Each structure stands twice: as C-alpha cells, then as structure tokens.
Amino acid sequence: MFNEEKAAQIAAYFLQKRGEKMSYLKLMKLMYLADRESMAEFDESMTDDSWFSMDKGPVLSSVLNLIQGSSRSGQWDAWIAEAHVAHEVVLARPELNRDSFDELSDADIEILESVWSRFGKMTRWELVSFTHDECSEWRDPNKSALPISPQDVFQALGKTEFESEELAAGIFQRRQLQEVLGRLR
Numbered sequence: 001m002f003n004e005e006k007a008a009q010i011a012a013y014f015l016q017k018r019g020e021k022m023s024y025l026k027l028m029k030l031m032y033l034a035d036r037e038s039m040a041e042f043d044e045s046m047t048d049d050s051w052f053s054m055d056k057g058p059v060l061s062s063v064l065n066l067i068q069g070s071s072r073s074g075q076w077d078a079w080i081a082e083a084h085v086a087h088e089v090v091l092a093r094p095e096l097n098r099d100s101f102d103e104l105s106d107a108d109i110e111i112l113e114s115v116w117s118r119f120g121k122m123t124r125w126e127l128v129s130f131t132h133d134e135c136s137e138w139r140d141p142n143k144s145a146l147p148i149s150p151q152d153v154f155q156a157l158g159k160t161e162f163e164s165e166e167l168a169a170g171i172f173q174r175r176q177l178q179e180v181l182g183r184l185r
Contacts, residue, residue: 002047002049002050004075005075007060008075008080009101009103009104010046010104010112013104014031014116017116020090021085021090021091024068026122027089029057029119029128030120031047032059034115035047035051035060036153039157041107044171046111048178050062050147052141052147053138053140053145053147055140055143057127058131067080067089069082137153137156149168150164150167
C-alpha cells in the first residue's frame, strides 16, 4: 500500500539536497530511480506506489497526483509545497536532519544518496532522456499512460522471467495484506 508519509520524506530529502527547490519533473525522475534502485537492491519498492509510462518517462502515479494537486493531504503538504515558479516544488520544512526522516531506514538513505550522487547534477531533460534510454520497462505511451508492472521492472533489472514473476507476486501479496490490515484499523 502506498506510503504517502514516506514518499513525502523521500521528496523532501531530494529537495534538501538540491537547495530546497526543484522542478517537479526532476523530482519525479529521482524518486522513480530511487524506487527502482530499491527494487534492484532489496526486491522491494521504497514507496510501494504504482508506476506508469508517460511521455516524459516513468512516473510514480500517486506521487504525481500529489505534486499536481489532484490529491492532497496533510502528510504531503507538511513536507512539500508548490513554488511560485510554475512546475516547481519547494521544501515546506527547512532545517531538516536525519532524525526528521523517521520513515526512511538507513538502507533507504543509502539508496537516496546513491541516486543523488549519480543523477542529482543532471537536468530534468537529461533525466527524461536517461529514463527513456536506460529504463527498458518504460514504453512510449503515445500521449497516454501505460502501467508498468513490477515484473517489467524486475526483468529490466536483469531478473529472469521466473524470478520476475515470483518477486512481482510477492509485491502483490504484500499489497493485498496491507490493504486488509488497513481496513481492520
């Protein structure tokens, strides 16, 4: 099940690294690459969001809705604010430290640092090109949106078809269990 608080903290972490402001296109690409890296390292998505191929590359569906304002909540807004410049977001909480990111494990932070180190200096358009060229799970949606399955990501990361099916089934089972547990609360 999508963890909005964790997604907001991931976004805030990258915004803090960038100087508290960034185009949301660049932020989306960094977050997608972090999610993908988490799947490569731990066979798990960091955000447990749904992924889609869109014209400018792969996106995290729920995060995109939060950034664009089509779904908003206090969890996201406590961390991320719209900038006065179009298509940018800003950090809503300046002066964060490691303890502020209580939803992020040390392993998550290592992945975020790795992604920032490799991709943080790239422009949003360089990241769009990179995800088009290097993320083979992305398919040109022709002005639409196409879902990206966990199996597609695992195969793009070099897992066999069988391994990809097994790992994707595990993700779907955990999501179902989390939904059931969420309804019981």
